[in-house]
Amino acid sequence: MMRFSTLIKNPADWMKGAGPHSDIVMTSRVRLARNLSGFPFPGFSQERQRIDLLEQVRPVVEKLPEMTDGYSEDYTELSKIRKQVLVERHLVSREHAARSTGCAVVVDRKQSVSIMINEEDHFRIQGIRPGLNLKSAYALVDRVDTELEDGLPFAFDPKLGYLTACPTNLGTGMRASVMLHLPALVLTDQINPVIKAVGKIGLAVRGLYGEGTEALGNLFQISNQHTLGEAEAEIIAQIEKVIEGVVRSEQNAREKLREDHQTMLQDQVGRAYAVLRHAYILSSKEALNLLSMLRLGADLDIVGNCDRGLLDMLLLEIQPAHLQLNAARELSPEERDAMRAEITRTRLQSLDAPGSLSQSNSNPEGSPSDT
Amino acid sequence: MKCDVCENEATVFLTQIINGQMTTVNLCEACSKAKGVTEETGFGLAEAFLAPSQRAEDSMEAVCNACGFTASQFKKIGRMGCPECYQTFREGLDGLLRNMHKGTRHVGKRPHHGGGDAPQLLPRQRTSAVREAPPPQPVPAPAPPAAIDVAQLRAALDLAVKEERYEDAAKLKAEIEQMQPKTPQK
Numbered sequence: 001m002m003r004f005s006t007l008i009k010n011p012a013d014w015m016k017g018a019g020p021h022s023d024i025v026m027t028s029r030v031r032l033a034r035n036l037s038g039f040p041f042p043g044f045s046q047e048r049q050r051i052d053l054l055e056q057v058r059p060v061v062e063k064l065p066e067m068t069d070g071y072s073e074d075y076t077e078l079s080k081i082r083k084q085v086l087v088e089r090h091l092v093s094r095e096h097a098a099r100s101t102g103c104a105v106v107v108d109r110k111q112s113v114s115i116m117i118n119e120e121d122h123f124r125i126q127g128i129r130p131g132l133n134l135k136s137a138y139a140l141v142d143r144v145d146t147e148l149e150d151g152l153p154f155a156f157d158p159k160l161g162y163l164t165a166c167p168t169n170l171g172t173g174m175r176a177s178v179m180l181h182l183p184a185l186v187l188t189d190q191i192n193p194v195i196k197a198v199g200k201i202g203l204a205v206r207g208l209y210g211e212g213t214e215a216l217g218n219l220f221q222i223s224n225q226h227t228l229g230e231a232e233a234e235i236i237a238q239i240e241k242v243i244e245g246v247v248r249s250e251q252n253a254r255e256k257l258r259e260d261h262q263t264m265l266q267d268q269v270g271r272a273y274a275v276l277r278h279a280y281i282l283s284s285k286e287a288l289n290l291l292s293m294l295r296l297g298a299d300l301d302i303v304g305n306c307d308r309g310l311l312d313m314l315l316l317e318i319q320p321a322h323l324q325l326n327a328a329r330e331l332s333p334e335e336r337d338a339m340r341a342e343i344t345r346t347r348l349q350s351l352d353a354p355g356s357l358s359q360s361n362s363n364p365e366g367s368p369s370d371t
Numbered sequence: 372m373k374c375d376v377c378e379n380e381a382t383v384f385l386t387q388i389i390n391g392q393m394t395t396v397n398l399c400e401a402c403s404k405a406k407g408v409t410e411e412t413g414f415g416l417a418e419a420f421l422a423p424s425q426r427a428e429d430s431m432e433a434v435c436n437a438c439g440f441t442a443s444q445f446k447k448i449g450r451m452g453c454p455e456c457y458q459t460f461r462e463g464l465d466g467l468l469r470n471m472h473k474g475t476r477h478v479g480k481r482p483h484h485g486g487g488d489a490p491q492l493l494p495r496q497r498t499s500a501v502r503e504a505p506p507p508q509p510v511p512a513p514a515p516p517a518a519i520d521v522a523q524l525r526a527a528l529d530l531a532v533k534e535e536r537y538e539d540a541a542k543l544k545a546e547i548e549q550m551q552p553k554t555p556q557k
Contacts, residue, residue, distance in 0.1 A: 037454050040438040044452040120450070142480070149482050155454030161477025163454040167464070168471055170457075172479040202473075229474020 001062070002071040002109060004082060008325065012089065012111035012128070015312040019131020022308070023299045024247050026179040026219070029090065030137040030236075031126040032145050033164045033173035037155040041165035042102070042118040050102025050118050057117060060151045061106045066113050066144055075103040081330070084321030090128065092116055113140055120165050121173070123148070132243055134176050134236045142232075161228060171228030176236055178243050179208075183218040183296045184253035187268070188261075194249055195220075198242060202226055208288075217288030217315070222246070258300060269297030270354050277348055281334075282341040287318050297354055304352035314347050374399035375544065376532050396532065396540050435459040 014027050035041060039053055054074070062072050075083065083097040092105050096119040107114040116124040125148075127140030148154075155163040161171035169175070185191040195205045204225050207215040222243060224235050257265045272293035276282075282290075291311060298306035316322055318340045324331050327339060374381045374397060381397035432442045436459065440452025445460055457464070468475045524547045531540035 035454055038437075040440075040453040041451065043448070043450055044438060044440055044444075145480075146483070154482055156482050157454075157457060157477075158481075159476055160457055161479060163451075163457055165450045167449070167451070167467060170468065171472065171477040174479070226471070226473045228468060228472035228477060231479040 002069060004071065004073065004078075007071045007107065007111070008085060008089075010111075011309065011313050014112065014128050014130040015309050016130075018308075019129055019133045019136075021247050022131035024181055024250050025132040025243065026181055026312070027090070027128055027130060028132055028134045028137045028176070028178050029126060029128045030134060030141050030174060030176045031124055032141050033121040033162065033169045033175075034123040034125065034145065034148070035121050035155045035163060035165070037153050037163075039122065041120070042099075042122060043120060043165055047101055053122060054102050054104055054117055057122070057152060058104055058106070060148065061115050061117065064144060064147055066108045066140075066147075067106055067115075068109070070106060070108045072106040073104060075100045075105075081321050081324045085325050088316055088319040088321050091126075093119060093124070095120060096124070113144055115144070121169070132178060132240065132247070134178065134240055138174075138176065138232060138236055168225070169227050172230075172232050172235065174227055174232055174235065175223055176239055177221050177223030178239065180220045180222065180243070180246060180250070181218055181292065181295060182220055182246070182250050183292050184257050185250050186218045187264075188253045188256060190249065190253055194246060198222055198246065201238075201242065203239065203242060216285055217292040219288075219292070254296070254300060265296075265300070266302060266354065268293045269300075269302045273297065273303060273348075273351070273354050276344050277351070278345070279341045281337045282318070282344060283337055284318065284320065284340070287340055287344060288315070291315060294348075302354045304355065306351050310347060314344065317343055317347070372397050374402050375540070376402040376529060396537055396544060398532070402532070433459060 019025070019028070036053065036057070039045065040049060042050055045053075058072065058074075061067065062070070078086075083092070086092045086105065087094050087097045089111065091107055091111060091114040093116065096103060096105070096116045099118065103116070103118045105114060105116050112128055114126045114128075116126070125141045125144050127137040127144075129137040129140070157163055162173040164170055164173050182191060182194075185194055198205055202225055204223050206221045206223070208217065208219045208221070222239065224239055226235070230238075272290040276287070276290050276294060291314065294303060294306070295308070295311050297303035298308065298311070317326070320331075320336055323336050323339050323343070326343075327335075331339065372381045373379070377399060379399035379401065382400050383398045383403035384396070434441050435452055435456045437455035438453035440456050440459075442460060445451060445456070451457060451460070465475050524543055528540055528543040528547065531537070531543055
């Protein structure tokens with residue numbers, strides 16, 4: 001099995017590939033909640049029962065063809081920082097990372113599939129793909145689920161579907177979520193109506209790291225709330241349709257920025273570039289928000305030589321646990337801000353200074369390029 | 372939808388299961404913050420609100436034969452103890468599910484071997500012999516005092532929210548809704 005350091009050194013598959021609409025849609029994730037019949041749910045079981053279950057199921061999970069040469073770890077073997085790194089990579093949930101004895105995570109080599117054991121449910125199977133591609137993310141977890149089901153008796157009721165600890169997950173046990181980068185909708189003040197409209201059709205909108213987190217860096221997650229009464233394919237088709245609409249709104253907003261607010265747009269991107277290239281102290285919030293502007297600049301060809309994969313990786317590298325892992329020790333918030341700035345300066349060295357918008361601009365020198 | 376405390380637009384909806392009924396308290400951002408509702412872990416939330424007030428009637432309630440989970444624990448944390456609990460606490464579940472989901476019947480993927488009792492890789496901890504769980508004892512809902520007008524209930528609701536008695540608030544809200552079946556949602 002793979003070591004933690006090897007896992008983390010490599011960018012995840014979803015950071016390298018480009019999926020549909022990947023200028024706006026960062027990732028598509030699908031998770032399935034599954035439980036073994038005859039065992040209490042993790043939240044209501046004794047530690048010993050959780051350990052027993054883990055010992056029995058972990059080999060089954062590790063033997064999945066998808067998990068060949070993958071990464072598998074018992075939580076008692078993982079430091080707090082390492083667990084937090086897995087959270088920042090979206091490989092495990094915050095709730096799962098908060099647990100310890102009797103819990104484990106198994107991740108495939110490409111970091112596209114992760115299986116949490118003894119989360120709120122016995123199994124949380126997650127698949128992640130780049131861009132808007134819920135169907136392919138579902139295909140991943142569906143296959144893993146079917147394989148697991150050969151060796152494990154999952155709790156299933158003909159009427160209620162897959163039985164889960166929380167009734168909100170009953171039925172398909174499926175949560176499909178899409179991470180979107182919507183800077184233009186935020187800049188043009190159109191984000192709230194969009195969020196409201198999405199909420200009205202029964203989808204949830206959340207921040208970067210799920211429930212109760214702030215939408216930093218103009219990143220939003222949209223996911224289904226209903227899991228019972230509709231088939232997986234229907235749920236996914238509905239979300240994808242909604243996301244297509246949000247993507248169109250964002251595209252229109254970007255077009256509007258380009259046409260009607262060119263100077264403001266260049267100013268925002270230029271300032272982001274200047275600060276990120278030259279700051280020595282960067283808070284997480286500031287960095288995420290500026291990186292959002294830089295990414296927008298790259299998407300609109302204002303910033304040249306800016307690889308999206310590089311920005312995706314940087315977005316992770318500057319998260320608190322990643323910084324501390326990199327430093328191999330705990331860091332105070334001040335130390336983190338300094339280190340975040342250092343890493344950012346280094347990674348962005350090769351970027352071209354923001355130029356003018358590709359179309360129709362008479363003042364190509366109006367950009368801060370002072371290095 | 373308006374906040375139950377002030378006149379602002381409600382953005383925080385606290386949903387609870389009380390006596391098998393789902394009830395919601397609507398709060399605006401400011402009020403929810405003031406009451407400490409918007410906490411990061413939704414899990415601790417339900418616990419914090421419901422823990423103190425649900426001591427009564429414990430002796431008579433339904434218990435899951437498989438895992439020992441009780442109806443009041445379900446009310447408290449909104450989660451079941453084990454898969455069998457869905458059988459034990461089946462009564463009243465449909466209403467709850469109707470509020471949560473698109474339907475009450477699963478129409479998606481099924482395990483190819485029918486699930487549940489298929490390959491016995493794991494020793495079952497208890498026999499899966501037919502267990503007739505006693506029907507859950509409906510906990511008697513406090514009868515709404517007759518002839519109380521909506522305004523009084525509203526005042527009581529406001530007070531309950533102010534004093535952070537969210538369970539009471541939810542009950543009051545349900546009562547108010549019963550008295551005015553078509554509350555204008557504007």
